[in-house]
Structure formats: C-alpha cells, structure tokens
Amino acid sequence: MRISIDVGGTFTDVVLIDDATGQIHYTKVLTTHQNLAEGVIAGIDRILRMVAISFDQVDYLVHGTTIGTNALIERKGARMGLITTDGMRDILDIGRIERPDAGLYDIFVDTPQPLVPRYLRREVKERVGVDGSVVIPLDEGTAREEVRFLKEQAVESIAICFIFSFRNPAHERRVREICQEMFPEATVSISSEIAPEFREFERTSTTVISAYLQPVLDRYLDNLEGQLKERYGKVDLRIMQASGGSMTTDDARNQAVNIVNSGPAGGALAAAYVGKLTGDQQIIGVDMGGTSFDIGLIDRGEPRVAPESQFEGFPVKIPILDVHAIGAGGGSLAWIDQGGALNVGPESAGSEPGPACYGLGGERPTVTDANLVLGRLNADYFLGGEMKLYPELAEKAIQEHVAKPLGISLEEAASGIIRVVNANMVRGISVSSTERGFDVREFALLPFGGAGPLHAVELAEDLGMSRVVIPMYPSTLSAVGLLVANTRHDYVTTMAKSQADLVPEEVLAAFKELEARGRAQLKAQNVPDDLVVIQWSADIRYSGQSYELNTPVARKDTLAQADLEEVIDRFHQLHYRIYAYGSAEETVEFINLRVGAIGKVPPMSFVRRDQVGSDPSAARKDPRPVFYPAHGFIDTAVYERDLLQPGNVISGPCLVEEIASTSVLTPGATGTVDEYGNIIVDLGG
Numbered sequence: 001m002r003i004s005i006d007v008g009g010t011f012t013d014v015v016l017i018d019d020a021t022g023q024i025h026y027t028k029v030l031t032t033h034q035n036l037a038e039g040v041i042a043g044i045d046r047i048l049r050m051v052a053i054s055f056d057q058v059d060y061l062v063h064g065t066t067i068g069t070n071a072l073i074e075r076k077g078a079r080m081g082l083i084t085t086d087g088m089r090d091i092l093d094i095g096r097i098e099r100p101d102a103g104l105y106d107i108f109v110d111t112p113q114p115l116v117p118r119y120l121r122r123e124v125k126e127r128v129g130v131d132g133s134v135v136i137p138l139d140e141g142t143a144r145e146e147v148r149f150l151k152e153q154a155v156e157s158i159a160i161c162f163i164f165s166f167r168n169p170a171h172e173r174r175v176r177e178i179c180q181e182m183f184p185e186a187t188v189s190i191s192s193e194i195a196p197e198f199r200e201f202e203r204t205s206t207t208v209i210s211a212y213l214q215p216v217l218d219r220y221l222d223n224l225e226g227q228l229k230e231r232y233g234k235v236d237l238r239i240m241q242a243s244g245g246s247m248t249t250d251d252a253r254n255q256a257v258n259i260v261n262s263g264p265a266g267g268a269l270a271a272a273y274v275g276k277l278t279g280d281q282q283i284i285g286v287d288m289g290g291t292s293f294d295i296g297l298i299d300r301g302e303p304r305v306a307p308e309s310q311f312e313g314f315p316v317k318i319p320i321l322d323v324h325a326i327g328a329g330g331g332s333l334a335w336i337d338q339g340g341a342l343n344v345g346p347e348s349a350g351s352e353p354g355p356a357c358y359g360l361g362g363e364r365p366t367v368t369d370a371n372l373v374l375g376r377l378n379a380d381y382f383l384g385g386e387m388k389l390y391p392e393l394a395e396k397a398i399q400e401h402v403a404k405p406l407g408i409s410l411e412e413a414a415s416g417i418i419r420v421v422n423a424n425m426v427r428g429i430s431v432s433s434t435e436r437g438f439d440v441r442e443f444a445l446l447p448f449g450g451a452g453p454l455h456a457v458e459l460a461e462d463l464g465m466s467r468v469v470i471p472m473y474p475s476t477l478s479a480v481g482l483l484v485a486n487t488r489h490d491y492v493t494t495m496a497k498s499q500a501d502l503v504p505e506e507v508l509a510a511f512k513e514l515e516a517r518g519r520a521q522l523k524a525q526n527v528p529d530d531l532v533v534i535q536w537s538a539d540i541r542y543s544g545q546s547y548e549l550n551t552p553v554a555r556k557d558t559l560a561q562a563d564l565e566e567v568i569d570r571f572h573q574l575h576y577r578i579y580a581y582g583s584a585e586e587t588v589e590f591i592n593l594r595v596g597a598i599g600k601v602p603p604m605s606f607v608r609r610d611q612v613g614s615d616p617s618a619a620r621k622d623p624r625p626v627f628y629p630a631h632g633f634i635d636t637a638v639y640e641r642d643l644l645q646p647g648n649v650i651s652g653p654c655l656v657e658e659i660a661s662t663s664v665l666t667p668g669a670t671g672t673v674d675e676y677g678n679i680i681v682d683l684g685g
Contacts, residue, residue, distance in 0.1 A: 245488020518597025
C-alpha cells in the first residue's frame, strides 16, 4: 500500500492505493497553515481509519507540497548571501533583455526585485576560463573576508556562483569548504551542483532560489519527519519534484529549487496515466482549483518536460513539467473595469473569506457564486454535504457588483461571468497548445480539480474539440498522480559545439559519464537494476539562435556519425512543428547533453469492472433547472457519480454530482462510463 499527500492552500488531499486490489481511497482535511505537518498527520490518520489498516502495512509516502512556491510568492524564504566572481555581483539586476509578460510597451513595468539585496552579494577574486582552465587563482583571503561578513550579517544560507564553474567547479567547492569551516550553521548551495550549465544569469538565479528555499525546506522536513517518526516509526518519505519524479528527503534538502511547482506536476502525471487507461495519447489536462487554472499537455502519452522555466518571474534551469498556469479558478473575482467591461480574475477570494456563497464574510462575486446561481452546484451537497452554500448571498453579490452596474438580469450576469472565465481558460489552453504548433482538435480534454469538470465540456466546444475524459477522483487527481511518480534524477553537461566539431566518441563519453552518476545514485537508494530506465536528450539550436530545443536522443552503447545525423534530423522536424520553420541546410549546435535516471515504481491499476448496460436510471437523482447560455433554464437530469456503472450512457443536458466535484454535460453532449469509471464525453465532430 502507498499513500500520497498533496498539501494545498485550502485542503490537504490524502490518497491511499491498495496494490493488491487496485482500490483507491481518498480523504480531505483542512490544511493547517500554522503547522503543515499537523494536517498531514491528521490526513494519514483519517485514511488509515477509513481503510482499517495500520501504518506498518504502508510501503512509502510520496509528498507534494506548495511550501517552496508559497515562500517565493510571499517572499518568506531565508535571509541569504551570494558569493560570486569579482565583477559579477550585479548579474541578478542586469538579467536579460526580456521584460515581464504584458510589459513590452509599459514603461513602468519592472522585473522582480532580486532575492538577495545588493549589499549581501559579495565578490571574490578568481576566474575560470571557458575551457575550464584557471585564469586567476582563487584568493582565499578575500573569500574568508566575505564569509566573515555574511556571518556578521546573520544570513541563514549562502549561494556560490562563479563564472564558468560548470567547466571547473574547484573554486566553488573550495569556498564551500571555507563556509563550512567558518560558518557551519549556514546552508551552502553551489551552482556547479544545482545547475551545472552555461548562461550565468539563469544559473545564478537557479542557485539563489535553491539557497533561498533550503532553510525553509529543512525546517519543514525536520518537523514533518520528526512527527512521522514519533507517530509511526521509520517512514520512507519521498518528495515530489517539478520534473515529475520523486526524490528522497536528503536529495530534496540539497536541491530545494526542485520542489517548487510540484503540485501541478502530479496533475500532469495523473492525466498521462488516465490517458493510458482510455487509449488517449494526446491529452490536454486542465486543473481548475480555487485560485488557478493549470494546463499540461500530454504528447504521445508523455507529459512535456522543459529544460528551463520561470518561478515568480525568476528564471530556473532545471527540468520541469511544462505546466502553464493562469489566474482562473472557482474563487476568481468578477469585476467591472473603468470601460464598463466585465472581467474575471486573476484576483481570487481564496479560502478566507472565500466566495460570497460560503457565508464566511466574502461580499464580492466569484465563479463559484455564478455556478451556484445558474443551478450547476447543489447548495446542500457541496463537499458531500459537509459544507453548506448560501444561494441568497451569491445572488446578492452578483446583483450588486455585476448585474446592477451593467443593467442586466441576475442570470445574464452570472452567465456572463462563466463566459468570461471560460474565454480566459480557452486563451490559456491555446497558448499551451496552438501557439506551440499543436492542433487541439487532435487532443482529448481531461479536466480535474474541484471546478474542472464544471467547465470542461463548454471549453471543449469553444475549442472545437470532440472528446472530454472526466476521470475518477477529479478533485484529488493531483494526489493520485503522485503515486505514479517514479524516482528521478537529472544530470546535464554543457558541450557547446557545432555539428562539424562533434566527435561521436566524445558525445558518447559525456552521456555515459552522466548515466554512470545516475545509476550510482539510484543504486544508493536501493533501486533494482531491472527497474532503472535511462533517458538521453540534447539541447540543440540553429547557429546564431539564442535558445535551444530539447531533442530526444536514442540511448546506444556505441555512437556513430549516422546516429548524430539522425538526432539532427529529429531536431529539424521538432523545430518545424513548433515554429513552422526548419532548414536542413542550416548549421546546428549541440549546447547541452542531458540524462534522466529513472527508478520505476510499481505500476498502479484502477479497479476494472464489467459493463452492465446503458441504463443509468439507478444513479438518477431529483432533477433541477440549470441555465445554459443558448437555451436559458432547462430542467436537467442529475446523477450520482458513485452509482453510475460501466456502460451507462448519459445525455446532456445533465449534471453528475460527486463528493468534491460536479460535471456539466451541455445539450447535445453524450457521456459513456468506461470500465474504470471515467466518463467519456462525445461532442461529435
């Protein structure tokens, strides 16, 4: 048995799978913000009671957390210092020419303030050349002076980033030794281990983020592991990474930057897993929670992995599942701008005070309020009836803040809120798909999160998609995804050579060296050889370009010139698909070589049930009127999700209610329950 824990802003989701039977059990507990570990323990205790087992029967826990993301958003990381090469202290301010989103023509827009104030960025005399040779020897005297200064300033953490240290890390390692000797209380992160590849700004930014988060993560893991050990004894605890793999807590402490964005990674993995069950290789997974709408694209059955991304405006050079987020959730606030136009989001009501209908003091209208007014939500069955909703408060908020200012009816105002937030989500999906060379009509839409199934069918209709897969356990699917996450470690080396200068033997040797490190790390974690999978790839670009495309490389024991030509051809095809341009005549450059070392976890399997027929009447509940933009209010059939059986066919308009989510099938849509309990919605076309 395995347990996953996904700590969110409002709820902590806990999922247990029994590998012997395939049964999945889940529960939700309130997130305890003052001490997150208390909520985790409460969730584990509840799930153990539900299944009537002891913790001794659990093989391991895998944990996704927002602690790193929240520390960045709220600027509550460690007080830290940066030690860098003489003359390089301002690299975090200089950055690149790029400006923040929507800031191209805004003369007032600015990049985020660096996480390290300038006076805590210290310079040391040293210099390594582009070939790794020592140009200026390390001045240990100035290094000691700077460490002493940072100690006097009471920093908790130190990042060390020297120029070209990815070619020769000796100076960084020596300064780390000096830090540990003079200032053992501080944590130390060095760029040659956090992000050992070229581009000084991105490498420095990544190392700084890791150092900024490490003390926060250390304190959290110390507390969590201490409470787990006290309550359950020895626990095999694994932490989810942004790359879609899990790692040990020791590795997490040393690579703190990797835990940021780990929650959305679980959702993307779960979407890919459900796609394997339903036979969908091309999927767009959308996670709509209370605050955000996360979009992950599954291509040929696998989530897309980007070699770099941004966290809160700061660039990071780590492999990360390519999940795009926008401010559109159930708690997104509706408002009228100065031009008299209706807007929704990105500001959210959050969990406190929350939507007006929660009755917790919120007075401004949200998407959840609009869904309640339109009849899509059951006021007496929210969270399975544990939480009562107040339609009169939702009506008052929408009437006062939207309907009255615009001179329209309550229903028109609520419907307008839904149409605007849907348009925002459609635009977000297009950015992650169409603008990257994909045709959304070739994909199935897979919604999850508490609010995802409420909007999915309408989104698919707007996008011209013909298939929606509403999975089992949609509100906790990200936590389910944690259970299919393999152990993963990623390694990179910078090559920076044009295709004419490539020597197959050198490329092979570089791949083999990275692979050996990966195999050794997995072996140290007791991963059997037969469960180890190695993936090779290369970051390639046309000569003169500033950025690369990560291109798969077939792993081989020998590498010939023809093999490299095959990789280059693959790059041309990839470039054409994304940018509608590719030229075999152009010279290409191999910039970075990458290796992913993966330790496979036992496969998870949902319970498969026999089909019983198309009649869903056993799951039918009392109907109610629901508003649809093109039709007005229509008497709508309502079904209980847990009572639907494989083979049942439901026709829109209808609602499917479950404990923590509701699915809306619009008029003309048809849903069929498959053998795993997923609802496959056919929109025709």
